[in-house]
Amino acid sequence: xxxxxxxxxxxxxxxxxxxxxxxxxxxxxxxxxxxxxxxxxxxxxxxxxxxxxxxxxxxxxx
Amino acid sequence: xxxxxxxxxxxxxxxxxxxxxxxxxxxxxxxxxxxxxxxxxxxxxxxxxxxxxxxxxxxxxxxxxxxxxxxxxxxxxxxxxxxxxxxxxxxxxxxxxxxxxxxxxxxxxxxxxxxxxxxxxxxxxxxxxxxxxxxxxxx
Numbered sequence: 001x002x003x004x005x006x007x008x009x010x011x012x013x014x015x016x017x018x019x020x021x022x023x024x025x026x027x028x029x030x031x032x033x034x035x036x037x038x039x040x041x042x043x044x045x046x047x048x049x050x051x052x053x054x055x056x057x058x059x060x061x062x
Numbered sequence: 063x064x065x066x067x068x069x070x071x072x073x074x075x076x077x078x079x080x081x082x083x084x085x086x087x088x089x090x091x092x093x094x095x096x097x098x099x100x101x102x103x104x105x106x107x108x109x110x111x112x113x114x115x116x117x118x119x120x121x122x123x124x125x126x127x128x129x130x131x132x133x134x135x136x137x138x139x140x141x142x143x144x145x146x147x148x149x150x151x152x153x154x155x156x157x158x159x160x161x162x163x164x165x166x167x168x169x170x171x172x173x174x175x176x177x178x179x180x181x182x183x184x185x186x187x188x189x190x191x192x193x194x195x196x197x198x199x200x201x
Binding site: 004006016023027030031 | 111200
């Protein structure tokens with residue numbers, strides 16, 4: 001049996017964004033500098049979207 | 063948007079060069095994440111792909127995500143299976159170890175299921191990337 005892990009929605013989404021940004025950066029760009037820049041851009045957009053969606057849901061709820 | 067991405071990937075070599083590596087690299091890359099890049103001496107890229115895709119897959123299993131079987135019967139199960147099988151060796155290892163039974167009473171288990179599917183899909187993208195390097199479409 002593998003060790004069980006329980007993450008919050010935010011941590012799960014942040015970890016997800018971190019790893020998919022690395023893969024996107026490497027596969028979607030041609031040289032190391034562009035890869036780094038695009039990976040950072042993907043991560044920033046994902047985490048930014050996470051905060052934006054979180055606040056949107058808060059406003060819809062209140 | 064698509065044009066700008068295609069433009070960035072374009073290199074001086076415009077005619078694709080089909081060789082044994084163009085078949086071996088994506089096949090190996092599918093079986094072991096990042097191996098398609100490693101075999102072509104892209105060590106750092108390959109290791110980063112290996113760590114990222116394997117981490118996503120293992121975290122998904124640890125979050126008690128579900129591993130889809132081929133005969134799910136439901137159309138969404140079949141799509142889940144297509145995503146999971148992209149993980150290659152990781153999928154076969156998980157099936158052999160009987161991991162990924164899924165715990166439907168946990169919200170994190172559903173996140174885990176998505177982690178596993180996305181790890182498989184990202185692995186397919188990295189295998190295609192290895193193919194592009196082999197044919198000279200990418201550096």
